[in-house]
Amino acid sequence: MDTYDLIIIGAGPAGSTLATALEGSGKRVLLLDKQAFPRDKTCAGWVTPAVMTSLSIDPQHYGVGRTLQPIRRFRIGMMGQAPVENDHGEIVSYGIRRCEFDHYLLERTDCDKVLGEPVKSIERENGDWLANGRWRAPLVVGAGGHFCPVARLLGDGPGSHETVVAAKEVEFRMTPEQAETCRASGDTPELWFCRDLKGYAWIFRKGDYLNIGLGREDNHRLSDHLHHFVEEMKHTGHIPPDLPGRFKGHAYLLYDHAHRPLVDDGLMLLGDAAGLAYTQSGEGIRPAIESALMAAEVIRATTRCSATALQPYSDAIAQRFGSRAASQDNRWQLPDWVRTPLAGTLMRSHWFTRKVVTEKWFLHQEVPPLKAAV
Numbered sequence: 001m002d003t004y005d006l007i008i009i010g011a012g013p014a015g016s017t018l019a020t021a022l023e024g025s026g027k028r029v030l031l032l033d034k035q036a037f038p039r040d041k042t043c044a045g046w047v048t049p050a051v052m053t054s055l056s057i058d059p060q061h062y063g064v065g066r067t068l069q070p071i072r073r074f075r076i077g078m079m080g081q082a083p084v085e086n087d088h089g090e091i092v093s094y095g096i097r098r099c100e101f102d103h104y105l106l107e108r109t110d111c112d113k114v115l116g117e118p119v120k121s122i123e124r125e126n127g128d129w130l131a132n133g134r135w136r137a138p139l140v141v142g143a144g145g146h147f148c149p150v151a152r153l154l155g156d157g158p159g160s161h162e163t164v165v166a167a168k169e170v171e172f173r174m175t176p177e178q179a180e181t182c183r184a185s186g187d188t189p190e191l192w193f194c195r196d197l198k199g200y201a202w203i204f205r206k207g208d209y210l211n212i213g214l215g216r217e218d219n220h221r222l223s224d225h226l227h228h229f230v231e232e233m234k235h236t237g238h239i240p241p242d243l244p245g246r247f248k249g250h251a252y253l254l255y256d257h258a259h260r261p262l263v264d265d266g267l268m269l270l271g272d273a274a275g276l277a278y279t280q281s282g283e284g285i286r287p288a289i290e291s292a293l294m295a296a297e298v299i300r301a302t303t304r305c306s307a308t309a310l311q312p313y314s315d316a317i318a319q320r321f322g323s324r325a326a327s328q329d330n331r332w333q334l335p336d337w338v339r340t341p342l343a344g345t346l347m348r349s350h351w352f353t354r355k356v357v358t359e360k361w362f363l364h365q366e367v368p369p370l371k372a373a374v
Contacts (some may be wrong), residue, residue: 004030004112004137006299007129008039010144011037014271014288016105018094018141019298020374024319029111030135033144034118037106041098042169042250043213043285044202046071046189048093051286054293054357055105059094062104068117069206071096073123074362076353078344079195079229085188086354092363095186095206098173119149141268141295143182143288146251148273154261162275163257165199166222167284168247178240179208191357194225199345201229203239213247215282246263254279256324260319263310265276268295277322280361291317293372320370 006022009016019031046069052059061070063342071093077083087194106113122140123130129140142150147158174182182206184190191201199216199342212225212233226247233239253260260274262268270276278287300315346352359365 002030002135004028004135006141007032007131007135007137008129008141008143009150010142010148010273011106011113012041012102012143012145012288013105013285013364014292015141015143016102016109016271017289017292017374018113018143018296019109020105021293023110023210026298028370029136031109031111031113032117032119032131033115036116037102038099041102042167044169044204044213045098045101045171045206046093046095046204047089047101047285048363050364050367051289052094053369054289056374057333059109064099065206066104067095067097067206067209069186070188071187072096074353074358075188076347076357077194078347079201079232081344081348082139083190083192084348084350084353086358088354092365095204097187097206097209111225114240122149122153125197130204136240139266139268139299141270142273143292145272146253148269150267151260151269151273153267154264154269155259162171162253162259163217165215165217165254166214167250167282168214168222169211169250170244170247171209171211172244173206173208174240178210178242181237182240183226183238184210191362192229193347199225199281201226203233210239210245223350237246252277252282252284254282255321258324262314263307265307266305268310268313269293274317278361278364283362286364287321290370292322293370293374297372
């Protein structure tokens with residue numbers, strides 16, 4: 001049996017960032033993931049300059065041999081009415097493919113890795129945790145997404161008691177004929193809000209790749225909403241008529257709606273496993289990265305793994321992202337004051353769609369990058 005100082009379950013952006021941030025700390029780290037990399041990941045796929053700064057990634061270097069789509073504009077609208085296009089005048093975000101981005105972050109890590117093997121058991125023994133009966137550590141970090149096995153060990157774990165947002169998307173490389181007919185512009189992602197404001201769809205072109213998806217609170221109607229949106233976009237000639245048939249699904253918790261504990265004795269949760277997706281947009285990459293950096297600071301500073309010793313991480317999350325205060329009556333991303341008869345008017349406003357929807361809710365431009373960085 002191999003013994004480590006900590007085991008990270010999930011090798012996505014949160015897990016890889018934590019492993020990289022702990023290099024030089026003297027900690028022996030094992031990184032586990034149920035899938036081999038590179039692997040597909042359901043995600044619209046964009047990262048802000050703040051994420052690139054926190055990860056110490058040079059965009060010019062990253063863009064060599066990988067998809068990196070500069071974003072300067074956004075088209076935002078409500079389904080059934082004309083969208084508004086706003087030009088930000090500079091690069092405000094980047095489009096990436098998660099299969100490339102996650103693999104890049106994983107390859108930067110210098111720790112032991114076991115990929116392509118699911119974690120089937122996590123058991124407590126003499127103050128340590130045993131993963132799959134093969135690896136031992138006093139600390140296990142859950143970074144494996146919404147259904148992370150570590151999340152089952154804290155609180156009530158994943159289940160029907162949680163208000164989950166579900167999304168479906170497809171990303172594919174267009175044929176030359178599809179690329180020629182596709183009217184979506186690479187530097188201008190499109191966000192289309194459902195008329196009841198319980199979700200939104202997106203169309204995002206990244207060179208020859210096209211990403212289309214929709215996320216909603218009431219997932220039992222998700223497929224119907226997605227079908228109607230896709231058919232409307234096909235009918236108007238906005239997207240190619242011959243899309244791949246299978247859309248992949250994904251579930252996650254919005255920050256204000258999650259009630260999972262973040263720490264316990266020898267346990268920590270990061271990113272989507274902790275329910276850290278931004279409440280207004282559902283974006284989870286930046287919260288995942290930042291949670292990993294905050295966790296690394298706490299792990300470096302303590303030799304103990306009790307819930308008390310790890311509590312500064314939970315405090316740092318609350319300070320960074322705010323207190324979780326949503327009720328069950330306020331379930332979706334947009335504040336109640338937007339759910340008014342004026343919603344359609346607001347979505348036709350250049351000022352509102354730029355200053356509030358894009359810059360505040362989706363880009364979080366008013367929030368500077370963390371001082372801690374990889």
